[in-house]
Amino acid sequence: MKILFPLGMKSLSLRAFLVLPWVLGVIGAAQKPTLTTSNHPLSNHQERVEESKLISMNSGTTYYVSGSGNDNNNGRSASSAFRTIQKAANLTQPGDTVLIMNGEYRNSNPGQVVYITRSGNANAWITYKAHPGHSPKIKHNAWHGIEIDRGASYIEINGLEVEGNNANISLDYARSQRYNGGNPLTNGNCITADGRKNGRSRHIRILNNKVHNCGGGGINIIQSDYITIDGNEVYNNAWYSVYANSGISMWQNWNSDSNTQGYKMIVTNNKTYNNRQNIQWIATGTITDGNGIIIDDSRNTQNGSNLGRYRGRTLVANNVTYKNGGSGIHAFLSDNVDIVHNTAVLNNQSPELSGGQIFAAESSDVKILNNIFYSFPGKRMNGNSRSSNITYDHNIYANGGNIVVRGANDIVADPQFVNLSNNDFRLKANSPAIDKGTNFSAVKTDFAGNRRPSGKGYDIGAYEYQN
Template identity: 45%
Template sequence: MKSLRLLRLAVVVSVSSAPWVLLASGGTANAAATTYFVSPSGSDGNAGTSAAQPFKTIQKAADSTGPGDVVQLMNGTYRETAPGRDVVNITRSGIPGAPITYEAFPGHKPVLTPVTGWHGVRITGASHIKVRGLEVAGDAASISLEEARKQAGQKKAVFNTNCIGAYKDEKSGKASHHLEITGNHVHHCPGGGISAIDADHVTIDRNRVNSTSWYTEYATSGISVLRALDEGPGDPSQYKIRITGNVVHDNETKVVWTKLDRHSDGNGIIIDTLKDKDNSDPAYKGRVLVANNLSFDNGGSGIHSYKSQHVDIVNNTAYLNSRSTNMEPYANIFAAMSDDVRILNNVSYVREGKPTNSTHRNTNVTYDHNIYFGGEKPEAMGPKDLVADPGLAKPGTDLATADFRLTEGSPAIDSGTAFELPANDIAGKQRKAGSAVDRGAFEFSVSGEPADPVTAPARDNAVAAPVAPATGATTTTSPTSPETTETASVTGSGGLASTGASVVALTIGGAAVLAAGAAAFWLARRKRAGS
């Protein structure tokens, strides 16, 4: 019997190396797209267009690409080409229908290892980019906490290296958009894991992000979206950013955030400052979906929305987060200083003595159909929220042995509220249709067997048309009165759409993930959970 030892994402990507003809939206044939090959044993003097004559550096390939091109990395370790540089800085864009893709050569397991630079993978003002099936392994194992604390404030990249990060190009003002970061394993970067700053139309799907943020002097997290900017119209009835199916654990900030001279963040997943920005940028008007994620044993929260709006945190499992002893504890799954946030169908297993959720300066934040177990009494309780043991198979903080699936008799089975969800759960099991939705990231399996591998393109995992959630506990804050918790009706938000990640097939079961990534928060950061 297969064991689901949560979670190995074995990324199955099969992309032909043969050129293909790109058709523009008007039907006109453009130049054939090119596949570039990269190997540490190659040469940047090669043509790079065959596996027999690969480039040596990913940067050379990135600087050669055009719309529709594919960059395939062969076996080996990829480092910076010079001290302080990123392993790769992606500045060239694809176009609609013809993204530029970075992936492993079929059957290969390349590893990007940033040591002296700020990033493994940086996306700077580039759009229509896919990064999938790679591994980004930072050098945190070579750094001591004592050494990192002594270096805090000196802004040295080696202590702040991020795995995967997307940013605005400060020179041109171009923001990154239409990004798919899927099926990667990013870990042990002393800075952040996967981040998107000033970006839009971002899909972060089925990655494993662990053991990041330990030694940075900035307030980073495992997965974070900061100060999103609408590319085109912003509509709160349309999902433009999706964080789905990720496994996020062991991320913690152990060095003070030098901007405020205190520890902050180290969350599993954070949606951060989409409104009330400290610059002239407008509030983000699109909608964000955070669904089907497993977040456990992080220093800060499991998942939360901070100073944000139009966010749905649905069907996630969060276990024993808020482990940091260096800062005031964050709640397990919550919203703070946020508006129009729905927190539904989650399984929240809270560390002893730590907060469960929050009503802090929220307006129109709804908690309902969640299961809370352990920790402090919830500040907000919807009519269908439960305080009960969720009946997880074998929860724990060791990914190799833990099993977070539901067991028979769990109160999470068939007790959630119908909602717009990916068609499959985090393990690839198809979710039941109709109103019998299970709570948490895992759909109950009667046989106890792990789900079959997901072999269809991720577009088949798109978000369905919404169903209005049931009435819940809504936190409402009057501008002139103390915060209160009251019961209010919650309505559906119309035809919520999907950004639609594509073409990654994943098998789950085991203890590790093939992947890559890099996230950065060394730009401006914000005070998080208690201001």
């Protein structure tokens, strides 16, 4: 399907990051799988989770960009900085770094502020990051704040703020646009890597960014491989788009190689909140998404994809996800996913949705371990609708939600957060989560960077209690 964008833009295929499935609200009755009661360290999947924290040690050219710069400068020093990030992006070679200084960076067209199409390589990544001590902001009303396209790979985005157009949109205006899939004012996204045309991307790191107020998705990864999304704060996204977006989404992961060892897709240490779908999905006329984090259709069943099932393994760990319209975290039509050491609180804010705080739907080989579920009374905590080989264990369920599937070592108890009303989900000294988790040694630190375990055993949830 094609849509023709206004203002002379190129014709693009329908943004399927924008077309997330009907996951919640229509999933059928869950079936209870056979649960294992042993620990699940997955020692054969010990991808270096710490890789997501690395800053590329590049040895190429450093380009400087400043809100007071000029694109006629040479960009080689802070005093001769470019004015636009795009000017630097058009010059980058493997090993280069783009240091972005204070300033506000806006789009000059309805496409994007920064369009990244040039690749690094395995030994020389291209890095876009905030200059030390600076807080640059990309602010846009385009389709994307940052778009990685045309197979650009070995790219790192680090320490930037990307803000969308929500502040300039009213709910009444968004509702008037509910059948308009070609309006970037309501459908724009914050950060996107899109592999559906002109080549697929691999080896992308999206680290330590603040991503917010985009009417479409926050961080969207489409048909890509070897992706790390770590340490980001993702909030107030998905409000106004007609395409059923979420805070962080990985859609139709792509097998760039035959590797099935270790984690290739990593979503860790992120805070996602208040991502919510307020406008019905144009495909169904219903509210379906607005999730904190979704691993979506890695089987590649939708929109005519011929990529086949993704064979790599995905890790979703140490995330704090709360007050999203849809789920906190879930896997849909996806396999080989480990969802461990997360804290999910009062998600399913949308009245139409009650799929769960963390769950799997139409998926297989999903391990859901060491998580805290804090649900609305009467709404689902979890589920595994039409799924197989789904393991729930060593989790805590609280606040009266419906536990569809319960593992042998799962606990129903108040997790004893430090301050629930202020969204401080650290554990008090008397928390039943302390030392009750299973040994999942691939996750060596907690959300705050503290080492796991700190006591006799692993704690449940995103935070390890500190004595």
